[in-house]
Amino acid sequence: MEENKSQKFDAIIVGAGPAGVAAAVTIARGGARVLLVERSEFAGTKNMIGGAVFLTALKDIFPNSWEQAPIERYINKHTWSLLTDNSSVDISCDFPYNPKSASIFRSKFDSWLVDEAKKEGVYFAPSTLVKRLIKKNGYFCGVETELEEIFADVIILADGVNSLLARQHGLRYDYETKDTVLSVKETIKLSKEIIEERFNIEKGTKNGAARNFLGGLRLENAPFALGFMYTYADSVSIGLGVNLEDLNRYGLNPSDLLERLKEHPIVKPLIQDGEMLEYSAHLIPEGGFKKLPKLCANGVILVGDAAGFINAIHFEGTNFAFASGKYAGETVLAALKIKDYSKKTLKLYEKKLKQSFVLKDLKSYKDVMENLYSRIESLMNYYPKKASEFFKIFTGANCKPKRDEFRNFIVHFIKDRSLRELLKDAWAFISSVFGVLK
Numbered sequence: 001m002e003e004n005k006s007q008k009f010d011a012i013i014v015g016a017g018p019a020g021v022a023a024a025v026t027i028a029r030g031g032a033r034v035l036l037v038e039r040s041e042f043a044g045t046k047n048m049i050g051g052a053v054f055l056t057a058l059k060d061i062f063p064n065s066w067e068q069a070p071i072e073r074y075i076n077k078h079t080w081s082l083l084t085d086n087s088s089v090d091i092s093c094d095f096p097y098n099p100k101s102a103s104i105f106r107s108k109f110d111s112w113l114v115d116e117a118k119k120e121g122v123y124f125a126p127s128t129l130v131k132r133l134i135k136k137n138g139y140f141c142g143v144e145t146e147l148e149e150i151f152a153d154v155i156i157l158a159d160g161v162n163s164l165l166a167r168q169h170g171l172r173y174d175y176e177t178k179d180t181v182l183s184v185k186e187t188i189k190l191s192k193e194i195i196e197e198r199f200n201i202e203k204g205t206k207n208g209a210a211r212n213f214l215g216g217l218r219l220e221n222a223p224f225a226l227g228f229m230y231t232y233a234d235s236v237s238i239g240l241g242v243n244l245e246d247l248n249r250y251g252l253n254p255s256d257l258l259e260r261l262k263e264h265p266i267v268k269p270l271i272q273d274g275e276m277l278e279y280s281a282h283l284i285p286e287g288g289f290k291k292l293p294k295l296c297a298n299g300v301i302l303v304g305d306a307a308g309f310i311n312a313i314h315f316e317g318t319n320f321a322f323a324s325g326k327y328a329g330e331t332v333l334a335a336l337k338i339k340d341y342s343k344k345t346l347k348l349y350e351k352k353l354k355q356s357f358v359l360k361d362l363k364s365y366k367d368v369m370e371n372l373y374s375r376i377e378s379l380m381n382y383y384p385k386k387a388s389e390f391f392k393i394f395t396g397a398n399c400k401p402k403r404d405e406f407r408n409f410i411v412h413f414i415k416d417r418s419l420r421e422l423l424k425d426a427w428a429f430i431s432s433v434f435g436v437l438k
């Protein structure tokens with residue numbers, strides 16, 4: 001442990017990702033003694049993102065220093081592509097002057113977060129694996145590492161998606177395969193100039209692009225897989241996330257699926273002649289609102305991925321992590337003030353989450369993933385194909401009357417799929433939209 005040998009803190013935070021750091025700085029700013037424990041030698045070495053960090057949440061935690069964060073590119077161009085076997089229908093948006101997210105490498109970014117936290121008085125213990133929590137008289141009151149026991153009034157679990165500690169102590173059940181996505185990603189080196197040219201980025205700027213892909217895996221039984229690409233300064237990431245249950249059901253290997261995406265005729269030219277720098281894989285918790293763990297108990301609070309705070313539809317996780325860390329920090333300060341670390345007092349954390357976008361979003365999106373999974377074939381094959389056929393007519397000038405072509409398109413749209421299936425698709429879509437808006 002750096003800087004301090006004393007073994008009693010006001011709060012101990014396990015895990016130095018965005019959630020842990022946000023909690024730690026919030027508590028330190030309130031004048032309390034806080035220890036941030038991280039199993040890796042450098043924060044971020046074992047962490048993964050697609051990925052872009054969301055700037056509103058980052059600015060909220062570090063309003064004065066966020067611009068010094070090791071940002072690779074500001075993501076101001078987003079493209080969503082419906083892929084068929086050999087074509088793509090895209091929706092794009094470009095916000096050149098107001099980027100909302102930025103691509104980062106976790107190893108650099110998380111280390112920067114920790115350096116900022118240390119400047120604010122947080123004690124940092126790297127290379128320290130917490131093996132279990134210490135519980136006395138019904139209260140969590142410390143952590144046991146490989147070397148020692150360290151005590152605190154409150155423990156915050158910010159130890160990420162697996163959160164062995166929460167599971168060990170009955171705060172969270174094991175995620176089921178249907179609630180968990182395995183994401184695989186490659187980082188591919190390309191020159192700045194090539195990235196600017198292929199992603200239509202203004203030369204010499206720190207602007208960047210993100211692409212998301214649905215379909216295009218060229219499999220009869222394609223699983224529900226969302227593909228992604230992000231530009232960095234002189235490399236790009238390409239990856240996809242697939243539900244673990246689908247992988248088992250179809251006997252698929254995620255690396256093979258990623259190869260299929262990379263070989264797609266629309267995707268391949270984007271990464272051509274690139275050199276693979278890194279391959280990584282990580283789990284994402286997608287149980288959402290229906291699978292929330294116990295968010296607090298006597299002397300303990302769960303934040304970020306450890307609590308399952310992810311909105312997969314929007315690729316959001318870091319914003320939930322920063323925000324939940326901050327609310328947990330504020331709750332700990334309130335508890336320290338009255339010297340009461342009971343679940344009853346720590347419930348303030350849940351109240352803050354409920355009043356914020358964190359639980360509001362998780363609640364309103366609670367059925368969306370399930371609805372999408374129930375329509376896998378439609379999403380992965382049927383609609384990308386139909387969108388492509390529609391735009392072939394729209395842009396084709398095929399020397400046939402448009403009226404005949406569009407009529408033919410509509411007849412086949414209904415004929416190729418039973419009315420029952422179309423109604424099911426429509427219901428899944430409408431109930432998802434209403435769920436989010438209600």
Ligand SMILES: Cc1cc2nc3c(=O)[nH]c(=O)nc-3n(C[C@H](O)[C@H](O)[C@H](O)COP(=O)(O)OP(=O)(O)OC[C@H]3O[C@@H](n4cnc5c(N)ncnc54)[C@H](O)[C@@H]3O)c2cc1C
Pocket residue numbers: 014015016017018019020037038039040043044046047048049050051052053054128129130131158159160161165183184185239282283284303304305306309310315316317318319321
């Ligand atoms: C492929 C992929 C793409 C993603 N893309 C995006 C994106 O584009 N935008 C976005 O906002 N989010 C994205 N996410 C989600 C985002 O990465 C997470 O939501 C976020 O990192 C959660 O932060 P956290 O602090 O809760 O957990 P983590 O970042 O996972 O940090 C947990 C920390 O705890 C440490 N730890 C674990 N166990 C122990 C222990 N026992 N003792 C000590 N330390 C321990 C770990 O080493 C780690 O540093 C993506 C995730 C994946 C996997």
